[in-house]
Amino acid sequence: MDNKISPALTDEVYHQDLELYRSVINNISEFVCISAIGLFLFSNRSKRLSKKYLKSIKYTIYSAAE
Numbered sequence: 534m535d536n537k538i539s540p541a542l543t544d545e546v547y548h549q550d551l552e553l554y555r556s557v558i559n560n561i562s563e564f565v566c567i568s569a570i571g572l573f574l575f576s577n578r579s580k581r582l583s584k585k586y587l588k589s590i591k592y593t594i595y596s597a598a599e
Contacts, residue, residue, distance in 0.1 A: 565593050 573586040 562593060562596070566590060569593060 569586055569590045573590065
């Protein structure tokens with residue numbers, strides 16, 4: 534018996550793994566966005582610090598969209 538894995542099966546597993554990694558990255562990005570928004574809303578810091586939070590939120594959203 535030949536124990537070689539067919540290329541089609543390998544591609545299928547690769548694409549399933551890729552989808553799993555993408556969903557994990559999206560979940561992490563959503564968590565980071567929600568955390569950044571929460572920090573922004575509940576912080577009593579200066580406006581300068583709030584602008585940094587907004588920039589980090591924008592960066593996270595744009596990087597998650599890619």
